[in-house]
Amino acid sequence: MTEQFIWTVALAGLVTLFLKSAFIEGQHYFQLPQWFIDALEFVPPAILCALVIPGIFKGDVGLVREFGSVPIDPKPIAALIAAMTFLATKKTIPTLLAGMASLYLVFWVQI
Amino acid sequence: MPHDPNRQLQSRALQGMRAMTPLLPGIVPFGLIAGFTPVSFGFTWFDAWAGSLLMFAGASQLAAYQLMNESASLWVILLTVAAINLRYLLYSASIAPHLANADRLTRLLAGYGLTDQIYAICHRDYPTHDWDLQERVAYYAGGSCLIWGLWQACTVLGAFVGQIIPVFWSLEFMIPLTFLALALNTLKSRSHQTAAMTGAFVSFAGLTLPYNLGLILGGIAGIIAGVVHQRMRS
Numbered sequence: 312m313t314e315q316f317i318w319t320v321a322l323a324g325l326v327t328l329f330l331k332s333a334f335i336e337g338q339h340y341f342q343l344p345q346w347f348i349d350a351l352e353f354v355p356p357a358i359l360c361a362l363v364i365p366g367i368f369k370g371d372v373g374l375v376r377e378f379g380s381v382p383i384d385p386k387p388i389a390a391l392i393a394a395m396t397f398l399a400t401k402k403t404i405p406t407l408l409a410g411m412a413s414l415y416l417v418f419w420v421q422i
Numbered sequence: 423m424p425h426d427p428n429r430q431l432q433s434r435a436l437q438g439m440r441a442m443t444p445l446l447p448g449i450v451p452f453g454l455i456a457g458f459t460p461v462s463f464g465f466t467w468f469d470a471w472a473g474s475l476l477m478f479a480g481a482s483q484l485a486a487y488q489l490m491n492e493s494a495s496l497w498v499i500l501l502t503v504a505a506i507n508l509r510y511l512l513y514s515a516s517i518a519p520h521l522a523n524a525d526r527l528t529r530l531l532a533g534y535g536l537t538d539q540i541y542a543i544c545h546r547d548y549p550t551h552d553w554d555l556q557e558r559v560a561y562y563a564g565g566s567c568l569i570w571g572l573w574q575a576c577t578v579l580g581a582f583v584g585q586i587i588p589v590f591w592s593l594e595f596m597i598p599l600t601f602l603a604l605a606l607n608t609l610k611s612r613s614h615q616t617a618a619m620t621g622a623f624v625s626f627a628g629l630t631l632p633y634n635l636g637l638i639l640g641g642i643a644g645i646i647a648g649v650v651h652q653r654m655r656s
């Protein structure tokens with residue numbers, strides 16, 4: 312465990328604790344403005360989508376690190392199939408299974 | 423004995439646990455993922471558990487480990503964690519009047535133990551029951567302790583399982599897949615879709631920026647796009 316890791320997780324924990332207990336601790340002097348509450352609606356779709364992108368387009372999955380690279384990166388295709396699975400089923404576990412299965416398949420057909 | 427206060431608090435705590443139980447199966451796979459994905463990045467099982475102990479907030483834990491693996495800067499990691507956890511501000515504001523007179527330690531623990539699930543059951547059950555402060559705290563504690571214990575157990579179990587699973591299984595890819603499912607689940611309206619597509623597009627355009635800044639820019643651009651879209655429609 313590196314010193315940088317401990318700092319990062321501890322600070323992330325503090326940020327989380329602050330957000331969770333901000334109002335339970337001090338509701339008398341801390342009021343949320345309406346524009347903030349309106350904008351909060353759009354934080355999950357915006358940040359989650361922004362977060363998916365580097366996971367899909369950056370770096371190499373374990374398969375590639377172990378067995379070498381293939382012409383077409385399997386991650387974007389697997390993510391697309393996972394997205395279609397979620398839109399069809401609205402269920403998370405089938406989405407994860409479909410995504411992982413297509414990751415393996417798209418890698419395997421190219422070796 | 424009609425009014426044994428201890429027994430009454432005990433039964434409130436049990437009531438909280440019972441109310442929490444139907445919400446538990448949903449967190450099991452998520453807790454396992456939060457345990458084994460950090461291990462697949464090369465963290466130890468204890469490192470993986472540290473996130474669950476210190477943060478106790480699933481989606482932001484996954485994000486923090488993914489970004490640490492991508493060597494993102496500390497500020498990008500903290501901003502992302504804050505953005506994912508901003509919803510707790512709303513929960514906290516909504517639950518605060520019910521716990522306002524509790525002592526300091528109780529409020530701190532209640533803050534730490536705040537989750538989507540405990541918020542859901544307390545928000546539903548506090549207004550419809552005539553409970554005093556201690557009963558409300560007992561109910562909260564019962565539900566929170568149950569989900570906390572299960573979450574910790576799932577993370578540790580996931581981390582140990584992750585140590586055995588070979589690298590080529592590519593389990594770390596389940597993080598973006600999980601975020602993908604979570605993101606698609608938030609697309610309630612055209613404005614939400616606009617926020618999502620803008621966030622993804624800007625993040626993609628900024629992929630080569632240093633410190634994973636594209637992620638933060640994408641988040642901000644997406645939020646602005648959603649707000650503007652909604653204003654224009656109404």
